[in-house]
Amino acid sequence: MSKEKLKIAIVSGKGGVGKSMLASSLAILLSKEKKIIALDCDVDAPNLAIWLNEDRNWEKKISIFSSLKPKVNHRKCKNCQKCVSKCKFGAMKIVNNRVEINPFLCEGCGLCEVLCPEGAIKMMPVKNGEIRIKRTKYGFVLVSGYLLPGETGSGKVVDEIKSSAESFDYQLMIIDSAPGRGCPVISALKDVDLVILVGEPTLSGFTDLKKVKTVVDHFHIPYFVVVNKWNANINNFKKIKRWAGSNFLGKISYDKRIFEAISRLLPIIETDLPAKEEITKIYQKLKEVLF
Numbered sequence: 573m574s575k576e577k578l579k580i581a582i583v584s585g586k587g588g589v590g591k592s593m594l595a596s597s598l599a600i601l602l603s604k605e606k607k608i609i610a611l612d613c614d615v616d617a618p619n620l621a622i623w624l625n626e627d628r629n630w631e632k633k634i635s636i637f638s639s640l641k642p643k644v645n646h647r648k649c650k651n652c653q654k655c656v657s658k659c660k661f662g663a664m665k666i667v668n669n670r671v672e673i674n675p676f677l678c679e680g681c682g683l684c685e686v687l688c689p690e691g692a693i694k695m696m697p698v699k700n701g702e703i704r705i706k707r708t709k710y711g712f713v714l715v716s717g718y719l720l721p722g723e724t725g726s727g728k729v730v731d732e733i734k735s736s737a738e739s740f741d742y743q744l745m746i747i748d749s750a751p752g753r754g755c756p757v758i759s760a761l762k763d764v765d766l767v768i769l770v771g772e773p774t775l776s777g778f779t780d781l782k783k784v785k786t787v788v789d790h791f792h793i794p795y796f797v798v799v800n801k802w803n804a805n806i807n808n809f810k811k812i813k814r815w816a817g818s819n820f821l822g823k824i825s826y827d828k829r830i831f832e833a834i835s836r837l838l839p840i841i842e843t844d845l846p847a848k849e850e851i852t853k854i855y856q857k858l859k860e861v862l863f
Contacts, residue, residue, distance in 0.1 A: 575765065577742065578745070578766070578862060579747065579765050579766075580744065580747065580766045581766075582595040582747065582749060582770060583751075583768070584784065585753075585771065585777070585783050586751050586776065586780040587752075589770050589771055589772045589800050590800035590801070591749070592619050592622075593824075593834075593847075594768070594824070595610070595746055595748035596610075596620055596748075597623075597841050597848075598854075598858070599624070599710070600624070600839060600841045601841065603710050603711055603712045606744045607744070608742055608744040609712060609715065609742040609744075609746070610708075611734065611748065612715070612717065612748045613733055613748060613749050613750060614749060615701060615719045615726050615733070615756055616726060616750060618716050618718050623834065623839060624714065625838065626706065626708045626714055630704040631706045632704070633703070633704050633705075635699050636700060636728075636729055636732050637697040637699050637700070638700060638725050638728035638729060639680055639697070639723060640680050640682065641675060641698045642678065642685055642694070642695055642696070644670075644693055645692045645694070646671075648690045649670065650689075650692075653671070654687045654688065655683075656671065659683070661677050661681075663675075664684060675698075680695070698723070699720065700719060700723035700724065701723065701725070703716070703733055703736050704716045704718075713742070715737050716733075726750070726759075727755030730755075734760075747760050749761070752780075752784065753783060753786075753787050757787060758787065761787065761788065764791070765794075766795070767795040767796075768796050768858075769781060769784065769795055770797075770799075771812060772801045773804055773805040773808035773811075773812060774804075775808065777808075778811065778812055778815075796816075796821035796858070797820050797821060799813065799820075799823045799824070801826035803825050821857055822851075822857060823850065824847050824851060825850060829843075830845065833845065
């Protein structure tokens with residue numbers, strides 16, 4: 573791939589298949605070859621910093637206001653209750669003879685603003701997330717975002733993360749995506765040059781892997797497949813490998829010591845576990861494609 577700036581997204585159909593483990597390890601290895609930047613775009617449960625043992629001493633924090641929520645001007649409100657009766661989410665209630673909004677039920681659809689005959693309800697920006705930035709001990713920049721509890725707009729938060737990352741000089745961007753096929757995944761995949769699909773050899777894992785591949789195919793993005801815990805079910809692993817064909821990039825063994833390592837905040841690349849050697853082989857094959 574001959575581009576000045578390459579973007580690689582690590583994607584999985586379900587959670588817990590080793591996506592962040594692989595993303596953190598590849599970030600460390602690739603930083604020895606190129607100027608990289610790592611993004612944690614799993615904004616509902618960001619943990620890339622944990623896998624890197626970098627979840628402290630953030631150099632910069634940026635508040636994100638990418639969602640709108642209604643605000644009631646009680647001086648204008650005539651208590652007609654149209655907003656209360658039409659709210660499909662049950663977020664509008666009458667409390668002490670005035671309209672109140674439950675922010676945890678409100679989806680920010682804006683219907684109440686449209687319906688209010690007195691113009692007493694206005695959609696206002698609310699803080700729905702935060703971006704945290706730091707330079708890691710490995711020399712590359714880490715950008716991590718998270719969605720605040722009860723807030724919406726995970727895809728918009730991912731857009732803000734990627735936009736913030738563009739202010740840095742880099743040759744290669746590693747994106748740790750959210751699992752599944754939702755809005756944050758779609759946002760993470762925009763403008764990406766290559767996807768690494770991570771799966772596990774279970775029936776549900778294989779099904780979810782094929783589902784998320786439909787999203788990758790929709791954007792016409794080249795992809796590779798990595799199977800984590802491959803030795804947990806060798807027959808299913810063989811099925812996935814046959815399905816992947818020439819797109820199969822590598823495998824990582826199931827090893828309880830991986831959990832022990834992360835509980836001690838020890839990145840896999842700094843261990844002597846078999847997973848380190850297996851990921852290094854994946855990295856070597858990936859290098860042949862990238863450089």
